[in-house]
Amino acid sequence: MIQLIRGFKDILPGEVELWQAVETVARELLEDFGFKEIRIPVMERTELFARSIGEDTDIVEKEMYTFPDRKGDLITLRPEATASIVRSYIQHRLHAKDPVQKFYTIGPMFRRERPQKGRYRQFYQINAEIFGVQSGLADVQLIYLLVTLFGRLKVADVKAHINSLGCVRCRPKFKAALSKFLESISDQLCANCKRRKDRNPLRVLDCKVPACRAAMADAPSIIDYLDPECKADFDEVQRLLQVLKVPFVVDKNLVRGLDYYARTTFEIQTESLGAQNAVAGGGRYDGLVSELGGPDIPATGFAIGFDRLTELTGLKADQFYRKPDIFVAALGEKSRLLAFEWVCALGDEGINAELDFGGKSLKSQMKRADRLAAAHVLIVGDDELKKGEAILRNMETKEQVSVPINGLVEIVKGKIIKK
Ligand code: AMP
Numbered sequence: 001m002i003q004l005i006r007g008f009k010d011i012l013p014g015e016v017e018l019w020q021a022v023e024t025v026a027r028e029l030l031e032d033f034g035f036k037e038i039r040i041p042v043m044e045r046t047e048l049f050a051r052s053i054g055e056d057t058d059i060v061e062k063e064m065y066t067f068p069d070r071k072g073d074l075i076t077l078r079p080e081a082t083a084s085i086v087r088s089y090i091q092h093r094l095h096a097k098d099p100v101q102k103f104y105t106i107g108p109m110f111r112r113e114r115p116q117k118g119r120y121r122q123f124y125q126i127n128a129e130i131f132g133v134q135s136g137l138a139d140v141q142l143i144y145l146l147v148t149l150f151g152r153l154k155v156a157d158v159k160a161h162i163n164s165l166g167c168v169r170c171r172p173k174f175k176a177a178l179s180k181f182l183e184s185i186s187d188q189l190c191a192n193c194k195r196r197k198d199r200n201p202l203r204v205l206d207c208k209v210p211a212c213r214a215a216m217a218d219a220p221s222i223i224d225y226l227d228p229e230c231k232a233d234f235d236e237v238q239r240l241l242q243v244l245k246v247p248f249v250v251d252k253n254l255v256r257g258l259d260y261y262a263r264t265t266f267e268i269q270t271e272s273l274g275a276q277n278a279v280a281g282g283g284r285y286d287g288l289v290s291e292l293g294g295p296d297i298p299a300t301g302f303a304i305g306f307d308r309l310t311e312l313t314g315l316k317a318d319q320f321y322r323k324p325d326i327f328v329a330a331l332g333e334k335s336r337l338l339a340f341e342w343v344c345a346l347g348d349e350g351i352n353a354e355l356d357f358g359g360k361s362l363k364s365q366m367k368r369a370d371r372l373a374a375a376h377v378l379i380v381g382d383d384e385l386k387k388g389e390a391i392l393r394n395m396e397t398k399e400q401v402s403v404p405i406n407g408l409v410e411i412v413k414g415k416i417i418k419k
Contacts (some may be wrong), residue, residue: 005123007112009080011128017320018123018310020037023106026304029149035128040084042108046074052083052260053289056200063111076267077110081346082285083292090294099132099297106306113339118308126309128282129301131289138300139264139284140244146268146280146302147246152312158272158279160241161251164234165202166226168261168287174225181219184287185386188215205255219251232264237264256281260288260298262302270312270318279312280304287396305409325416327369330363338405345409351416369395376416378403392416 004010009017027037046066053060065077078084085103088094094101106126113119128145130138143160150158166174182189182204189197190209197204205216208275226234241248254264265283282302287296328345330339339355346353354372356365362381369377380390389402392412403411 005121007115009120009122011353014321015310015317016316017322018308018313018315019316020307021317021320022310022313023126023411025152026106026149027104029152030104030128030144031125033145034101035102038085038103038105039107040078040081040088040105042078042110043075044075044078044084044087048087048292049076049079052086052292053080054200054205054260056196059111063113065110065291079109079111080303081105081107081109081125082129082288082303085129085301086288086292086294086299095132095289095295095297099295101131102257103131104128110233116364118305118311120169120307125174126192126305126306127301131299132297132299133300134286136233138263140240140246141268142282142300143241143248143266144244144246146304149304150268150279150312153312155279155309155312156314157271158268158312160246160266161254161264161269162237162241162248162250162264163251163254164223164226164230164237164263165228165255165265165283166222166262166404170227170230175221177220177225178202178205185215185250187239188212188245202255205253214236215254219253222254222255223250233263248293256283260285260291262286266302268304272312278305279308283314289401291319322352323350324369324374326354326376326378326412327351327365327374328355328378328380329362329365329369330355330379332385335382335385338385339378342378342409342412346412349409349413351413363386378412380405381401 007357049064050060059079064079069075085105090201104127107124109125110122112121112151115121124359128142130142147160157318165171178201179197182201182258184192186197189204190207190212193204193207193212204212205219225393254265254267261283263284264279264284267278268280269277270279280302284298286298289295289299327337328343330336336359343353344356354374356368375391375395377395378390379393384390385405388405390405390408391400392415393403394402
């Protein structure tokens with residue numbers, strides 16, 4: 001038997017209802033906040049991700065699904081959505097009409113990471129991006145939106161962690177101080193960090209290896225290196241979060257793995273997911289639009305891990321699983337055809353109606369109605385046809401009523417739709 005690929009998964013009925021419910025809540029909230037949906041392809045030219053995510057990142061170095069297409073062009077299954085949204089914003093000159101745009105997208109991402117609980121090779125994200133706003137108000141709105149969404153989805157134990165990464169003006173001084181510090185503790189770092197410290201020292205702050213974390217406890221903090229504008233921006237972000245009553249902690253070791261982030265960066269973390277404690281992450285990426293060939297337009301955004309969200313939500317799939325409103329049990333050729341017509345017409349009326357497609361006995365049809373937990377059963381056989389009436393049974397109360405076959409669909413609809 002052919003099995004699915006390691007790190008990939010099926011989302012089956014019984015579980016998928018939860019995904020749908022989470023998606024509905026997220027979409028409604030995003031649209032209430034003025035975000036417009038954008039759909040982008042799952043594949044792009046490799047170059048787009050290499051340039052936007054950065055050559056020295058784990059994603060580009062070892063996690064991308066990259067292959068030549070039949071003409072030899074290198075293409076990559078998207079490991080994240082921001083690069084594609086920026087490409088689309090530039091390509092379609094969406095900034096020409098109004099540089100301020102808010103987008104969201106929901107879909108699968110692909111990273112060849114080591115699979116474990118909460119970490120998959122195909123996983124899903126909800127992304128939101130705000131273009132054209134330099135003010136920290138946009139970052140605060142994104143964090144507020146995330147915390148509000150998690151509240152609506154009954155996700156417990158979440159906290160916003162925030163930091164500022166400064167900007168191109170203040171970061172070099174911090175990087176220099178960090179590099180000096182990293183040299184002094186070099187012998188305590190893992191092999192990856194030894195390499196990172198020379199190529200991309202910021203990433204060492206992000207390492208999850210316990211020995212590295214311990215060695216980094218006294219690392220310099222970027223917050224001490226912010227220039228006056230970046231400092232004012234970060235103070236304002238914190239003040240506004242307090243005004244909006246969003247609980248947060250300043251986490252000086254919070255850096256994003258991607259090179260184009262600036263100023264506010266944030267992560268929503270939870271205690272309930274073990275090692276994979278981040279449910280959402282994001283921040284400002286002011287340099288990316290121009291880096292990818294567009295005008296100099298600031299931007300900020302977030303990505304929520306959809307898989308992790310469904311593991312954390314207090315909502316349950318069975319709240320949303322649709323059971324048949326009615327099962328039509330028919331005996332005899334004529335009744336079966338009539339039943340089939342009714343089932344189709346009822347479906348058209350928004351009523352979930354099932355029947356037995358074979359020619360099973362009444363007993364086995366009733367058993368199936370029970371197994372499907374149908375709310376009602378409609379019984380029709382030769383006797384009923386002769387009388388011109390079918391029998392409608394409420395499976396919960398066991399009450400039975402006769403329903404005239406003439407105009408049955410309308411009458412049944414009236415009787416079983418919950419008022
Ligand atoms: P990132 O794009 O790396 O900032 O990730 C944003 C969010 O996506 C994270 O907070 C996770 O919740 C989720 N995520 C990232 N990688 C994976 C993965 N391999 N499997 C499941 N969720 C992931």
